[in-house]
Amino acid sequence: MKKRKEDNPFKKIPTILFPEELMNKAYNRAEKAADNLRKSTIGLNLYKSRVIEEQKVRTATSVIADYLSNIVKRTPSIDNLNPFYREILEILIDSDDFKKSLGAVNWASELVRKLGNTYSRKIRRAKTPQETSKIRREFFGRVSSVLKQIYPNLACIAVAREKLKNIPTVKDVPTVVIAGYPNVGKSSLLRKLTDAEPEVNSYPFTTKGLNVGYSHHGIQFIDTPGILDRPIYERNDIELHAVVALNYLADGIIYVIDPTEYCGYSIDEQLNLLNEIIETFNVPIIVAINKIDIDESEYRENLEKVEKFLKEKGIKDVVMISTEKDINLDTLKRKIVEMVNKEVVNS
Known part of the structure; x- marks a missing residue:
């Protein structure tokens, strides 16, 4: 940690x-x-x-x-x-x-x-x-x-x-950042992973604030609207500093993908952003493929693209989930705890 x-x-x-x-x-x-x-x-x-x-x-x-x-x-x-x-x-x-x-x-x-x-x-x-x-x-x-x-x-x-003086306190606990494009289900996932309604902390690098929640395992989860939700070339200097700041804060990342593309972003855009995060953050990454409650025939080709990309990048921690139907959330929670414990041992 x-x-x-x-x-x-x-x-x-x-x-x-x-x-x-x-x-x-x-x-x-x-x-x-x-x-x-x-x-x-x-x-x-x-x-x-x-x-x-x-x-x-x-x-x-x-x-x-x-x-x-x-x-x-x-x-x-x-x-x-x-x-x-x-x-x-x-x-x-x-x-x-x-x-x-x-x-x-x-x-x-x-x-x-x-x-x-x-x-x-x-x-x-x-x-x-x-x-x-x-x-x-x-x-x-x-x-x-x-x-x-x-x-x-x-x-x-x-x-x-x-x-x-009013910058929120950063708690000295294991911290997992939730990343991904808008509308892929990050906020819903944060609520499912934490024990209470997430609090919104105001930081200088985002007008939307950081959504912060805590699990009963003592893990701090941070959803980052306005920061880790678009390509690097669209970010200004302040947001680039914010990415660096989060790099020092994160012990791990959950990257949420919407294979249905109902979020409004193509699978290629989502994978490009994931690639930037892989290159920027030197921490373990779990990929959560959300919305699997929707008929797979609608997005099978996208799933194949994701599978190929993750194999090329050597990312093995992948969980198919549905925040809407609570599918495989216990599996995701277990993987998160394992990731954090491994980081604590290695730090």
């Missing part, structure tokens, strides 16, 4: 504060810290002023630098992402801009800490209370400029966070 992270790693990215919000937060925290010191610090005006103004600088430094570094720490590294999530990230955002933005935020965090140390030393050397206040104001001005400089980078991360 393929290794997957169960939780969406992008949910850990904290809410992004923009420069004005972050400066206000730092200023308020600094004033609160200063108020506490005013009540407890005893000494000459210059000494008190140095202590209070330095505390403001150090508190603001801590608030801002810690917040910025926390963004970087809690944002998953693109290079270390689970391949499934990495492909989805590539669909939704410009990964180069995202990396650069994280680098800019990290740079700003380090610079704010340096400024905090520099201006704290200046305050300790100040000759008058007025000078300590002036140095503190200068510090806040410098930090504000740094934050304004990374505004576009914070905006980039904020947009990415909103797009990525």
Whole structure:
């Protein structure tokens, strides 16, 4: 079985504060810290002023630098992402801009800490209370400029966070993808294989969502409307990324064929799509030939084509089924469990 992270790693990215919000937060925290010191610090005006103004600088430094570094720490590294999530990230955002933005935020965090140390030393050397206040104001001005400089980078991360945080969780269980042209019986098969009504999960690479269900054997089944249901030359870049993402997700594939062609697609089209899936996915494939409750004389020639194709491709796991009449579904379920168990042993 393929290794997957169960939780969406992008949910850990904290809410992004923009420069004005972050400066206000730092200023308020600094004033609160200063108020506490005013009540407890005893000494000459210059000494008190140095202590209070330095505390403001150090508190603001801590608030801002810690917040910025926390963004970087809690944002998953693109290079270390689970391949499934990495492909989805590539669909939704410009990964180069995202990396650069994280680098800019990290740079700003380090610079704010340096400024905090520099201006704290200046305050300790100040000759008058007025000078300590002036140095503190200068510090806040410098930090504000740094934050304004990374505004576009914070905006980039904020947009990415909103797009990525709601990607549905991928459960770390054996996963079988159901593929085939529209109207061949994929949705009906999904309902027959699972213990409850399938849920629809919204992913960025399809407007129709992925239909997901679970069997009592603990297998996750995914029907992929809008993705694995047409030739590769008809897919856009986003859909091609989606195919790659599903390749990392799938432990096996059930390819559903309608030999009657009542689905609206010829047997040649269906076999061409199967051939593309064989060449794209490095996982076991079970072929489910559906609608066998219909008189075979109507599609015998098509069955012969399918048989010849599967023999040429070396595909031996083939089950003749009818989702309408529940024919051979137990046989298909048994083959699926065997396929998944074999994958778990070999992984």
